[in-house]
Amino acid sequence: MFAYLIRRLLLVIPTLFGIMVVNFTIIQFAPGGPVEQVLAELQGQAVSATASITGTAGDFQGTQASGSDEISKYRGAQGLRPDIIEKIEKQFGFDKPAHERFWIMLKNYLVFDFGDSYFRDASVIELIIEKMPVSISLGLWTTLITYLVSIPLGIRKAVHDGSKFDVWSSTAIIVGNAIPSFLFAILLIVLFSGGRYFDIFPLRGLFSPGWENLSTAGKIADYFWHLVLPVTALVIGAFASLTMLTKNSFLEQIKQQYVITARAKGLTQKQVLYGHVFRNAMLIVIAGFPAAFIGIFFTGSLLIEVIFSLDGLGLLGYESAINRDYPVVFAVLFIFTLLGLIMQIIRDITYHLIDPRIDFEARDV
Numbered sequence: 548m549f550a551y552l553i554r555r556l557l558l559v560i561p562t563l564f565g566i567m568v569v570n571f572t573i574i575q576f577a578p579g580g581p582v583e584q585v586l587a588e589l590q591g592q593a594v595s596a597t598a599s600i601t602g603t604a605g606d607f608q609g610t611q612a613s614g615s616d617e618i619s620k621y622r623g624a625q626g627l628r629p630d631i632i633e634k635i636e637k638q639f640g641f642d643k644p645a646h647e648r649f650w651i652m653l654k655n656y657l658v659f660d661f662g663d664s665y666f667r668d669a670s671v672i673e674l675i676i677e678k679m680p681v682s683i684s685l686g687l688w689t690t691l692i693t694y695l696v697s698i699p700l701g702i703r704k705a706v707h708d709g710s711k712f713d714v715w716s717s718t719a720i721i722v723g724n725a726i727p728s729f730l731f732a733i734l735l736i737v738l739f740s741g742g743r744y745f746d747i748f749p750l751r752g753l754f755s756p757g758w759e760n761l762s763t764a765g766k767i768a769d770y771f772w773h774l775v776l777p778v779t780a781l782v783i784g785a786f787a788s789l790t791m792l793t794k795n796s797f798l799e800q801i802k803q804q805y806v807i808t809a810r811a812k813g814l815t816q817k818q819v820l821y822g823h824v825f826r827n828a829m830l831i832v833i834a835g836f837p838a839a840f841i842g843i844f845f846t847g848s849l850l851i852e853v854i855f856s857l858d859g860l861g862l863l864g865y866e867s868a869i870n871r872d873y874p875v876v877f878a879v880l881f882i883f884t885l886l887g888l889i890m891q892i893i894r895d896i897t898y899h900l901i902d903p904r905i906d907f908e909a910r911d912v
Contacts, residue, residue, distance in 0.1 A: 661878035681859035701793025728784030729850035
């Protein structure tokens with residue numbers, strides 16, 4: 548197992564490299580870049596996402612030259628002196644060819660130096676650390692609650708397959724799965740956050756004003772009070788597929804010969820389910836954990852972060868992509884790719900811990 552883990556860790560390097568190459572290449576062909584953003588700001592035509600672009604264009608205000616109609620490779624560059632455009636290019640590092648910029652970025656990433664944001668007055672690592680608690684809170688609690696609900700529910704549905712409980716719970720699951728999490732979030736706001744009926748839970752942020760002055764118990768209560776609605780919205784959209792996966796996995800194992808033999812030996816239902824079936828049936832459920840966690844941690848929580856004004860990594864990555872804030876875009880991509888690869892290795896370790904018969908050494912990576 549140790550040699551397998553070493554090989555998997557070594558494979559992280561070329562995988563990260565390949566993903567960064569592909570995405571860096573795609574970005575080069577994307578219309579509009581940070582230089583174009585500043586040029587549009589200077590011309591009064593800038594359109595950005597919810598994050599504001601400030602400071603950068605202000606450094607060049609008042610430098611427009613009248614009557615300059617030189618052809619430029621940048622849209623919106625008419626009326627600006629070439630030397631001003633060169634200064635803007637140098638500020639963003641675009642005075643260097645693409646391959647040189649890529650190698651500089653990789654060398655910096657080796658020491659986790661992600662540089663500074665183009666349009667925010669902060670380093671990229673500071674922004675990520677600032678936004679990380681929100682995304683971790685949403686991802687961690689949503690994944691934990693989803694698994695705590697889905698696994699017991701899936702097991703019970705498998706044991707009582709075809710019963711009234713199985714039918715009505717499947718109906719509830721289908722309805723919950725059909726409603727997008729962001730739509731369910733809006734419904735929760737209308738019902739419980741002063742939208743129309745009850746005003747029980749807060750609408751914005753992760754903490755209340757004056758949170759730092761609360762007692763320890765008060766801080767914990769306030770934190771979970773703010774998480775109730777966004778986490779509930781995410782759980783509703785996430786637990787359906789995991790519940791059915793658990794049910795189908797248990798149904799498949801229950802029909803195996805070793806289960807019939809265990810029952811013939813006089814073992815109780817609980818002993819059969821949790822002593823024999825559980826270990827084999829849970830393998831496929833564990834296999835989906837990394838994708839589920841990363842999905843909720845990033846893409847799944849994006850709209851929820853917007854709706855509940857939760858300033859996390861999902862919102863940061865989206866705004867940065869819209870505003871062409873490349874250092875932030877690539878840093879977020881790098882971190883989530885690295886997390887995904889590490890989670891896959893953790894999944895394999897968990898496989899082996901649950902069922903030591905699984906031997907990764909006996910096959911190729």
